[in-house]
Amino acid sequence: MQKYSYSIITVGEQTVNVVFPNQINIKENLYIQHLNQLILARNDPGILASIPGYHTLTISFDIRIYDYNKIFKLIKNILEKKSFQIQSFHKRILEIPVCYDETLGPDIQDVAAFGKLSVKELIKIHTQVEYFVYMIGFLPGFAYMGTVPSQIAMPRLDRPRTKIPAGSVGIAGAQTGMYPVESPGGWRLIGQTPLKLYDAKHPKIRYQSGDFIRFKAITINEFKAIQDRDSSGEYQIKISEVGE
Incomplete structure (x- = not known):
C-alpha cells in the first residue's frame, strides 16, 4: 500500500x-x-x-x-508500523432512488445546459457513476461524495437558498450529495430521494464514510410509492458488496 x-x-x-x-x-x-x-x-x-x-x-x-x-x-x-496496510478492499454499494423531475430538482435544466446535454442525458450520466462517500459532515447524514463527471460538474450557486427540502440531491463542482434534513444550501438541485435520510429520534445513518452510492432514476409516481413504503419501514435499500 x-x-x-x-x-x-x-x-x-x-x-x-x-x-x-x-x-x-x-x-x-x-x-x-x-x-x-x-x-x-x-x-x-x-x-x-x-x-x-x-x-x-x-x-x-x-x-x-x-x-x-x-x-x-x-x-x-x-x-509508521510496517503492519499498517490495507489487506483487502471491501466495497459496499448502496442504491439510492432519486426522482429527477423538475418539480423536485429546480436546477436540473441549468445543469443540463452547463453540460450541453438534454435532461435525459444528464440523468444518464449522473446515475452511471458509483460515488465514493469521502466524509459525513455539515449536517447529520450529509455525505460528501465524488467524483462527478466534469461535463456536469457545475459550480454551486452564487447565492445559497435559505430552505432546501430534505432528500434533495445536488451537485457542487466535482461533488454530489443529499440533504438529509431541510436546511439552507448552495448546491445545484437536480432531484430528490424519497428516502428519509436522517431521523433525530432514530439517529442511525444508513450509509457511512467509505461506502459507495449509486443513484437509480425513478418516476414521480414511484417517488410517492417508495416514500410511503419507507415511512412505514417496508423499503429496504439495495446493497451490493464486493471484495477486492
Whole structure:
C-alpha cells in the first residue's frame, strides 16, 4: 500500500488534525479511513472522537489521559508500523432512488445546459457513476461524495437558498450529495430521494464514510410509492458488496 506524507497539527485544547496531501483521492481517503478504524478499534478511553475528512483525520482526546506529546506519539506509532496496510478492499454499494423531475430538482435544466446535454442525458450520466462517500459532515447524514463527471460538474450557486427540502440531491463542482434534513444550501438541485435520510429520534445513518452510492432514476409516481413504503419501514435499500 502506498504511504502518504502527513503532518500532525493542534486545532484545540484536546484536538489534533492528521493532515495528508490536499487532494480528493479515493486511495488516500481509504488510507485515512483505515487509520480511523485502527484508532477506534483500540477502544481507548482517552480517545473521545475520530472523524475522517477528505484529506484529514480529526482526533479529540481526553487531556486527563493524553497530552499532545503522547497523542502525537500514538498516531506516529500506528502510521509508521510496517503492519499498517490495507489487506483487502471491501466495497459496499448502496442504491439510492432519486426522482429527477423538475418539480423536485429546480436546477436540473441549468445543469443540463452547463453540460450541453438534454435532461435525459444528464440523468444518464449522473446515475452511471458509483460515488465514493469521502466524509459525513455539515449536517447529520450529509455525505460528501465524488467524483462527478466534469461535463456536469457545475459550480454551486452564487447565492445559497435559505430552505432546501430534505432528500434533495445536488451537485457542487466535482461533488454530489443529499440533504438529509431541510436546511439552507448552495448546491445545484437536480432531484430528490424519497428516502428519509436522517431521523433525530432514530439517529442511525444508513450509509457511512467509505461506502459507495449509486443513484437509480425513478418516476414521480414511484417517488410517492417508495416514500410511503419507507415511512412505514417496508423499503429496504439495495446493497451490493464486493471484495477486492
